[in-house]
Amino acid sequence: MNRPVLQVTRLSMDFGGIHAMSELDLEVHRGEIVALIGPNGAGKTTFFNCVTGIYDPTGGDVVLNPPEGSHSIRLNGLKPNKVTEKGMARTFQNIRLFQNMTVLENVMIGRHCRTRSYIVGAILNTRATRREEQETVEKSYRILEKVGLADMVNEFAMNLPYGAQRRLEIARALATEPFLLLLDEPAAGMNPNETRELNELINKIRDEGHSILLIEHDMKLVMSLSDRIYVMDYGKRISEGTPAQVSSDPAVIKAYLGEDIDA
Amino acid sequence: MFSVEELKRSLLVSFWFAFLTFPLIVIKVDPIERTVAWRWDNMFYVALGAFVVSLLIRVFNVQKQRRRERIASGAIVEREPLIQVILREPRYLYPLTGAVLIFALVFPALFSTYQTNIMITALMYVMLGLGLNIVVGLAGLLDLGYVAFYAVGAYAYALLNYHFDVGFWMALPIGALLAALFGVLLGFPVLRLRGDYLAIVTLGFGEIIRLILENWNQFSQGPSGISNISRPGLFGIDLSLEGAILYLYYLMIGMVIFTIFVVNRLQDSRIGRAWIALREDEIACQAMGIDKTKTKLTAFALGATWAGMVGVIFAAKTTFINPASFTFLESAIILCIVVLGGMGSIFGVIVGALILILLPEHLRALSEYRMLAFGAVLVTMMIFRPQGIVANVRRIYRFKGSGEGGGA
Numbered sequence: 001m002n003r004p005v006l007q008v009t010r011l012s013m014d015f016g017g018i019h020a021m022s023e024l025d026l027e028v029h030r031g032e033i034v035a036l037i038g039p040n041g042a043g044k045t046t047f048f049n050c051v052t053g054i055y056d057p058t059g060g061d062v063v064l065n066p067p068e069g070s071h072s073i074r075l076n077g078l079k080p081n082k083v084t085e086k087g088m089a090r091t092f093q094n095i096r097l098f099q100n101m102t103v104l105e106n107v108m109i110g111r112h113c114r115t116r117s118y119i120v121g122a123i124l125n126t127r128a129t130r131r132e133e134q135e136t137v138e139k140s141y142r143i144l145e146k147v148g149l150a151d152m153v154n155e156f157a158m159n160l161p162y163g164a165q166r167r168l169e170i171a172r173a174l175a176t177e178p179f180l181l182l183l184d185e186p187a188a189g190m191n192p193n194e195t196r197e198l199n200e201l202i203n204k205i206r207d208e209g210h211s212i213l214l215i216e217h218d219m220k221l222v223m224s225l226s227d228r229i230y231v232m233d234y235g236k237r238i239s240e241g242t243p244a245q246v247s248s249d250p251a252v253i254k255a256y257l258g259e260d261i262d263a
Numbered sequence: 264m265f266s267v268e269e270l271k272r273s274l275l276v277s278f279w280f281a282f283l284t285f286p287l288i289v290i291k292v293d294p295i296e297r298t299v300a301w302r303w304d305n306m307f308y309v310a311l312g313a314f315v316v317s318l319l320i321r322v323f324n325v326q327k328q329r330r331r332e333r334i335a336s337g338a339i340v341e342r343e344p345l346i347q348v349i350l351r352e353p354r355y356l357y358p359l360t361g362a363v364l365i366f367a368l369v370f371p372a373l374f375s376t377y378q379t380n381i382m383i384t385a386l387m388y389v390m391l392g393l394g395l396n397i398v399v400g401l402a403g404l405l406d407l408g409y410v411a412f413y414a415v416g417a418y419a420y421a422l423l424n425y426h427f428d429v430g431f432w433m434a435l436p437i438g439a440l441l442a443a444l445f446g447v448l449l450g451f452p453v454l455r456l457r458g459d460y461l462a463i464v465t466l467g468f469g470e471i472i473r474l475i476l477e478n479w480n481q482f483s484q485g486p487s488g489i490s491n492i493s494r495p496g497l498f499g500i501d502l503s504l505e506g507a508i509l510y511l512y513y514l515m516i517g518m519v520i521f522t523i524f525v526v527n528r529l530q531d532s533r534i535g536r537a538w539i540a541l542r543e544d545e546i547a548c549q550a551m552g553i554d555k556t557k558t559k560l561t562a563f564a565l566g567a568t569w570a571g572m573v574g575v576i577f578a579a580k581t582t583f584i585n586p587a588s589f590t591f592l593e594s595a596i597i598l599c600i601v602v603l604g605g606m607g608s609i610f611g612v613i614v615g616a617l618i619l620i621l622l623p624e625h626l627r628a629l630s631e632y633r634m635l636a637f638g639a640v641l642v643t644m645m646i647f648r649p650q651g652i653v654a655n656v657r658r659i660y661r662f663k664g665s666g667e668g669g670g671a
Contacts, residue, residue: 052550084552096547098540102657109540113552115533119561122532123525129532136533141662154659176552 003065003072004029005180005211006051006088011060013043013050013235020046021235023060026213028180030067033202033212035222038232039255044215045093047232048184052090053080064088067179067209085113089173090182093215095165099158103149103168106157107140110175140175147171147201163194167201174205181205183214187221195221223247231255269325273317280313281306320646350610350656367516376505379512383580385620386515387573392600392612393522394569399598400607400655401530402562403542405462407594408449408469412442412567414476414589416574421489421584422482431495435575442571443564445472450563454556457545469594476586488585495579511580518576522569526609529565531658538562539607599637603644605651614652 004027013021021043028034036044050057053075062075066087073086084090089110098106115136121129144150147167152160157168166186173181186202187195199221206212216222222229222243229246231239233255239246246252288309291300333339349355371379391413398406416438423429423437453464476483483489494507495514502510529535537558540548549555578584596619604615623633644651 054546054550079554080546080549081552081554084550089552090550092547092550096544096550098543098547100543100655100657101536101539102660104660105536105539105657109536109548109551109553112533112537112540117533119529119534119565122534123528125528133533137660141660150662153662154657156657172551 002029005065005067006213007061007063007065008051009061009063011047011050011062012058013046013055014058019235021050021057021232024232024235024237026230026237028211028213030179030211031206031209032227033206033214033225035226035229036213036215036232037217037219037222037229038238042232043235044232045184046235048090048182048215051075051083052088052182053078053083064180081113084176084178087178088180088182089176089178091166091169091173091184091186093184093188095169097157097165097168097172099156101157102154103144103157103160104137104140104153106168107143107171107175108136110172111136111140114177143171143174146174146204148197163190163197166190166194166198170201170205174210178210180211180213183212183216185215185217187216187218199225269318269321273314273321276317277310277314281310284309323647344654346610346653347656350653351659371509371512376508380508381621381624383508383512383515384624385617386512386519387577387580388597388600388620389519389613389616390515390522390569390573391597392604392616393519393526393609394566394573395597396566396601396607396609396612397526397529397538397569398562398566399601400612401535401542402538402559402566404453404559404562405458406465406563406566407462407591407598408465408467408472409566409570409597410589410591410593411449411469411472412445412570413574413577413593414472414586415442415445415567416571417578417584417588418476418483418489418574419571420575420578421492424492424578425489431493431575431579435572438575439568439571442567442574445571446563446565446567447560449567450560454559466591466594469589469591473586473589476589483586486585486587488583488587490583492578492582492584494582495576511576515576518572523609523613530607530609534558534561599641603641603651605653605655607655608651608653611651611653611655618652 006026006028008024008026010023010025011021012019012023024043024047026034026036026047036047038044046055049055051062056077060076064073064075064086066073075083075086075088078086098109101109115132117126117129117132141150141153144153147170149160149164149168149171152164157165160168166188170181170183170186183202187198190198195218202212202214202225214222214225226243228241229239229243230237231246231249231252238251238255239249241249285306288305289302291302292298293300330339349359370382374382391409395406395409398404398409419438419441420429420431420434423434429437449465449468453461456464477486479485494502495511497510530539537548537553540551540553541555541558541562545555548558577588581588600615600619601612602615603619604613605611623630626633629636
């Protein structure tokens with residue numbers, strides 16, 4: 001039986017009396033691209049924050065099943081850095097790069113949780129540290145090649161054009177060696193050209209064996225990329241299925257366009 | 264050069280200044296003679312001064328804006344500052360370092376003992392600055408109580424020497440470790456704090472340490488301090504005063520080189536990058552798998568270590584310490600060194616320390632205006648060069664072909 005890499009059951013998040021998200025079920029299978037869509041304020045980013053440990057959900061379970069090995073990991077209550085260590089990395093809706101670091105260093109940060117060297121090793125510059133640094137640099141460079149930023153390695157992140165910053169966020173997340181990648185509106189603010197490149201990039205990442213869960217407002221991108229789509233509104237799941245199923249679901253049309261007065 | 268609009272604005276600024284300073288500058292009440300002196304000419308000078316300064320800032324900003332536009336339009340290419348080129352290129356950097364080192368080594372032979380003594384103080388502040396630079400410059404944690412760790416180191420040596428006759432070389436690592444421990448101790452309660460709140464708590468921590476030392480007489484002998492602390496020993500040889508100063512000078516040179524070596528290694532390492540990431544964006548930093556708690560605590564502990572070591576050296580140098588040496592002003596000066604020199608830049612911190620410590624010593628005639636000049640310099644720096652005298656340079660990596668990685 002093929003277990004889903006991410007299994008979310010009855011996940012809820014309350015802020016005081018506000019139910020930002022209630023009893024949400026969601027699954028991502030291996031090698032799948034799953035999209036989470038919904039009108040503004042539907043609770044999509046809240047969902048991401050709960051899953052990645054930035055918020056502690058008030059109810060429900062988040063379980064990660066790494067493709068290698070048979071053990072499951074319950075993520076509730078884990079800190080964000082632990083979640084990343086378990087193999088799930090994310091990007092942010094409003095770009096959160098390390099602005100005053102170079103492009104390469106941004107990606108090297110992603111390798112932090114996969115490397116060990118510490119203070120003493122760094123001061124003495126031991127052989128193990130040197131080998132690890134070399135490996136970090138090489139792997140980071142290869143990831144930058146993959147996302148098409150190899151000619152900008154020494155630029156400061158803040159000097160990059162917008163589309164490149166978005167790609168750098170993905171590169172940084174990839175450097176943590178995740179099997180599941182969470183993308184929060186990766187195409188926001190991109191022009192059609194950049195969006196097309198992003199589409200190719202996401203497909204390429206999937207073909208390398210990563211599973212992807214993304215939040216996106218660009219419906220063209222969502223429809224062409226996703227294997228399955230979940231639709232949220234007012235913190236609840238209102239629809240789920242293939243792009244064709246979802247786009248013809250009356251509940252979805254109602255959420256996006258409103259109800260027909262004559263009906 | 265400048266438009267009528269700008270002249271008008273500067274004029275407004277100068278009126279405003281004249282108005283604001285009016286009660287202090289113009290009116291002088293003599294309570295004994297029961298007279299009021301109206302010094303209108305002062306008002307004129309203030310207005311004139313404010314006008315000129317404001318106009319200069321405006322002209323500077325306009326020039327900067329024009330330059331930026333020309334760079335953006337491609338008319339001129341932005342040149343990298345000379346100092347950055349020197350710091351990056353080994354063929355400039357190594358000879359420069361060598362020259363500085365040779366100068367430092369022959370310094371006592373060229374100058375008087377008095378000058379050497381001042382230099383020792385300056386070098387101590389270089390070390391303090393480099394230590395605080397880890398906390399403030401790299402990890403971005405604004406620490407206003409740094410002097411507390413300095414005090415911990417100094418008192419560690421003074422008390423150990425007083426009660427148990429512990430020698431300098433024994434006390435040096437003990438002071439460093441104790442300061443690191445206090446660093447972690449301070450680190451725990453402030454883990455959740457950032458920015459202004461962190462600054463307030465660290466400020467309080469610094470004051471707590473000083474007040475304890477001042478009031479706990481049985482422990483630290485209170486405000487009267489501890490005297491007759493042993494100078495550092497050199498294989499049991501008794502040194503004359505001059506000899507001791509000379510010895511301390513070379514000791515400090517060695518310590519500073521050691522500090523630079525360690526900080527340099529750290530800042531381009533895995534842990535150094537984690538510190539900078541923490542400074543840049545805490546949430547993203549955690550999301551990238553960095554343990555925030557551990558990273559913050561190591562920054563506090565490592566920063567404090569240097570202060571502890573300098574504290575031990577300070578106690579050995581002056582042979583007398585009391586709590587008056589560890590006031591908030593010290594923390595402020597060390598912070599100024601870091602900010603003025605350039606946050607995160609080793610070279611910048613060294614330059615900052617030398618300027619801020621040596622200049623007041625050599626301008627003793629103007630000592631009354633020291634704090635005024637201090638404030639003025641900092642304000643000017645923040646307006647014109649917020650990144651400090653020497654901006655931080657990040658390491659450049661060069662790649663030949665694809666996939667082949669190698670640092671440069």
